[in-house]
Amino acid sequence: MLRNRELTPEIEEWRQIIRQHAVDCGLDFFEVLYELVDYDEMNMIASYGGFPVRYPHWRWGMQFEELQKQYSYGLAKIYELVINNDPCYAYLMRCNPLVDQKLVMAHVYGHSDFFKNNCWFAHTNRKMVDTISNHAVRIRRHIDDHGQDAVEEFIDVCLSLENLIDPHLPYFAAGEKQSEESLDLARNEAQGVRFATKPYMEEFVNPAKVLAREKEAILNKIDESENLPEEPEKDVLNFLLHHGQLRRWQRDVLSIIREEAYYFAPQGMTKIMNEGWASYWHSNMMTRSILDASELIDYADHHSGTLGSSPGVLNPYKVGIELFRDIKMRWDTGRHGKDWESCEDVHGKKDWDRDEDLGLKKIYEVRSTHNDITFIDEFLTEEFCDQHKMFTYKFDRQAGKYILDGRDFSSIKLAFLDQLSNCGRPRIQVQDGNYGNRGELLLKHIWSGTPLKLDYASRTLENLYKLWGRPVFLETIIEGKSKVLSFNGSAHDEKSSA
Amino acid sequence: MRKIDPDTNRFRKIVRGKIRENLKQYVSQGELLARQGKKVVSVPLPQIDIPNFRFGDSQQGGVGMGDGEVGEPIGEEQGPPGAEAGDQPGEHVIEVDVSLEELAEILGEELELPRIEPRGTASVKVEKDRYTGINRNGPESLRHFRRTFKAALRRQIASGSYDPKKPKVIPVREDRRYRSWNTKQVPQSNAVIIYMMDVSGSMGNEQKDIVRIESFWLDTWLQSQYENIETRYIIHDAQAKLVDAHTFFHVRESGGTKISSAYNLAKELIQKEFSPVEWNIYPFHFSDGDNWGGDDTAQCIRLLQEDLIPASNVFCYGQVKSAYGSGQFIKDLREGVGQDDKVLVSEINSRDEILPSIKTFLGKGC
Numbered sequence: 037m038l039r040n041r042e043l044t045p046e047i048e049e050w051r052q053i054i055r056q057h058a059v060d061c062g063l064d065f066f067e068v069l070y071e072l073v074d075y076d077e078m079n080m081i082a083s084y085g086g087f088p089v090r091y092p093h094w095r096w097g098m099q100f101e102e103l104q105k106q107y108s109y110g111l112a113k114i115y116e117l118v119i120n121n122d123p124c125y126a127y128l129m130r131c132n133p134l135v136d137q138k139l140v141m142a143h144v145y146g147h148s149d150f151f152k153n154n155c156w157f158a159h160t161n162r163k164m165v166d167t168i169s170n171h172a173v174r175i176r177r178h179i180d181d182h183g184q185d186a187v188e189e190f191i192d193v194c195l196s197l198e199n200l201i202d203p204h205l206p207y208f209a210a211g212e213k214q215s216e217e218s219l220d221l222a223r224n225e226a227q228g229v230r231f232a233t234k235p236y237m238e239e240f241v242n243p244a245k246v247l248a249r250e251k252e253a254i255l256n257k258i259d260e261s262e263n264l265p266e267e268p269e270k271d272v273l274n275f276l277l278h279h280g281q282l283r284r285w286q287r288d289v290l291s292i293i294r295e296e297a298y299y300f301a302p303q304g305m306t307k308i309m310n311e312g313w314a315s316y317w318h319s320n321m322m323t324r325s326i327l328d329a330s331e332l333i334d335y336a337d338h339h340s341g342t343l344g345s346s347p348g349v350l351n352p353y354k355v356g357i358e359l360f361r362d363i364k365m366r367w368d369t370g371r372h373g374k375d376w377e378s379c380e381d382v383h384g385k386k387d388w389d390r391d392e393d394l395g396l397k398k399i400y401e402v403r404s405t406h407n408d409i410t411f412i413d414e415f416l417t418e419e420f421c422d423q424h425k426m427f428t429y430k431f432d433r434q435a436g437k438y439i440l441d442g443r444d445f446s447s448i449k450l451a452f453l454d455q456l457s458n459c460g461r462p463r464i465q466v467q468d469g470n471y472g473n474r475g476e477l478l479l480k481h482i483w484s485g486t487p488l489k490l491d492y493a494s495r496t497l498e499n500l501y502k503l504w505g506r507p508v509f510l511e512t513i514i515e516g517k518s519k520v521l522s523f524n525g526s527a528h529d530e531k532s533s534a
Numbered sequence: 535m536r537k538i539d540p541d542t543n544r545f546r547k548i549v550r551g552k553i554r555e556n557l558k559q560y561v562s563q564g565e566l567l568a569r570q571g572k573k574v575v576s577v578p579l580p581q582i583d584i585p586n587f588r589f590g591d592s593q594q595g596g597v598g599m600g601d602g603e604v605g606e607p608i609g610e611e612q613g614p615p616g617a618e619a620g621d622q623p624g625e626h627v628i629e630v631d632v633s634l635e636e637l638a639e640i641l642g643e644e645l646e647l648p649r650i651e652p653r654g655t656a657s658v659k660v661e662k663d664r665y666t667g668i669n670r671n672g673p674e675s676l677r678h679f680r681r682t683f684k685a686a687l688r689r690q691i692a693s694g695s696y697d698p699k700k701p702k703v704i705p706v707r708e709d710r711r712y713r714s715w716n717t718k719q720v721p722q723s724n725a726v727i728i729y730m731m732d733v734s735g736s737m738g739n740e741q742k743d744i745v746r747i748e749s750f751w752l753d754t755w756l757q758s759q760y761e762n763i764e765t766r767y768i769i770h771d772a773q774a775k776l777v778d779a780h781t782f783f784h785v786r787e788s789g790g791t792k793i794s795s796a797y798n799l800a801k802e803l804i805q806k807e808f809s810p811v812e813w814n815i816y817p818f819h820f821s822d823g824d825n826w827g828g829d830d831t832a833q834c835i836r837l838l839q840e841d842l843i844p845a846s847n848v849f850c851y852g853q854v855k856s857a858y859g860s861g862q863f864i865k866d867l868r869e870g871v872g873q874d875d876k877v878l879v880s881e882i883n884s885r886d887e888i889l890p891s892i893k894t895f896l897g898k899g900c
Contacts, residue, residue, distance in 0.1 A: 076536070094544035097543065100541070101542060180670040199586060427599070440602045461588060499585065
């Protein structure tokens, strides 16, 4: 059922005002199209990951039921939903009071600016709404041809490996192609070493036999280096796409899943910054210019609800907004650089102010060039950790509880970065596509100190087998020992690796 | 119809599969009864998810914010803190609402229960094929002419080969659309379930629980088979009484046992309210098998032979094992009316035997 999703005149009026404020703040965003939706539409769109149309799959239905239930019991409510697209689409909940609508609109302009300017989003598809509905059409067509069960099962298999992509790939793709070309070039130019000599001595100084032998040796060397993959491949999905035993429709489905995974990856990599940036600007705009005095309490309530953190849980909104504020303060007062760091005078540090007023410029620069890891790595300071009472925790086996471990800055930073690296997921790459010279597949878990969840790993291997079509292996470390897990289509095995 | 409904249905199908897998456990634990709402039952299920490579053992450390001294526990109630909280399967159970009808279907599939063919001319179950959808594949005889041409027209306009001055539309293989159908069953019939239970002192709580669980599933199944279903409850010790469902499952009497009193009351009930011509009648009797004396048992057999069995679709007797019951009655029944295939008896010694017992009662499909 299509209901009118146009904004009411009142909200529309505010939209224009807020948009102008956003422009005045210096935000440079994709135009935002707001739509007014009911809660079940909102839940539906949220279940589809923000998009109005997705390919048919049960997990949207599961998410939808969960959201509906949470909403109807009053446990959770979705405030904002915005899609990285040009133009940006954002949804407002029809039943929200005006102050919420204002807050969400202001917040969304922050996101839109971030999508447009952050370099990690530079390679994302800005017509994703169209692309994703095309994906839906393609998958529907496969369903018509091969039946829903077959296609859905295959999608499950693909999703199981969905996060085995290389988010940095879009930035190196060009370079990789070149290396393949240069390999061909090397092959064509391969020849033995020829010594300069007089023509009548040629036959003796550079005998044809020796030259041919040398050329062959060089070619052999090139071919030898041509392992599959040449270098360990981080984009496992791509490797499977090209080398897996797949039928044509399966290849198409896998390529769709991969494309969508690449689209969503930067959002995982910039969660703290993105939310922090949007919150920074909604707070800035709301409290300076948009808020009516009568709305203050409600605004403060909702704002603190978003930024509130329960003990032990890091709220990305909170960390993000506070870090941006901290950076602005530091660059406004000049509390950075060598002078600041080498200063040991406590009072001098306390009143440090060099009137540089570079804060605004700095945060705009930061929002363009950083992702969460570099953001934390560069701007998390000891002062910040103290001020915001950050700590590390660990699991105490005796007590069976998580306990506060310490407040030491360097370990906080280390643990934080660890938590963020590869979006908190294990790094896994294709090591050998012709393992044991039997056309079997060897993946390697790049050890970072945390073991894999083994039951999940073996179930995932089963899915990997379905894509590869030959036995699959995974090298990892279990209980301190290097092991190779495998699945050969019927049985699992675990061996110590050499 | 919302856009997401097909996805929700796919999800429900998976849920149904999971319930089927664990049906025995759900039945013997009687867990679902307490979760019964008006039309739905809320079923706890282990998280359904897609496996991937992830870090195991959520007991890794992390970073948090807030007050506290070193060594103090944090976030006790939330389980594992950190960004990954709640992301670990096995720690969290989802609850899914399942309608009673769906539950009946699952039961039917699992026990391979035949669909009941009701009696009487007025009670025919209709199976109807309805052409409700459009598919890209299908037999030529079902080709949807208009939709095919629409698709062709759309394609031609999109590719620019359509000329409004010369409106020629030629469908190609890609454009063809076919009607697709669904089969629907429409139940049209009446039935009454008459539950009878011995509530004499020897029937303890465990026995009553078993009866309650079993009757829940019997209800659920029969309800799915008939359009209109009535339920009556009769309790008896030495005397029989017509009661409501709550009393039926909760009352506790003492005293002797005269089963014939219940059969008599059932007979009267049928005569007064439920004419066998119009109603499908299902008497279920549960006891621990004790009866007061041989005379009464003989009278029971007579009542069954002359009145109850001819009037009913089936007559079911479930004997629940109790510490005091002699278990004699089932033997008498087998001797007296056992050869009649409308009489179904089963012994329920423990909760695990509820499912087979249901199968015995409903497995004949009448």
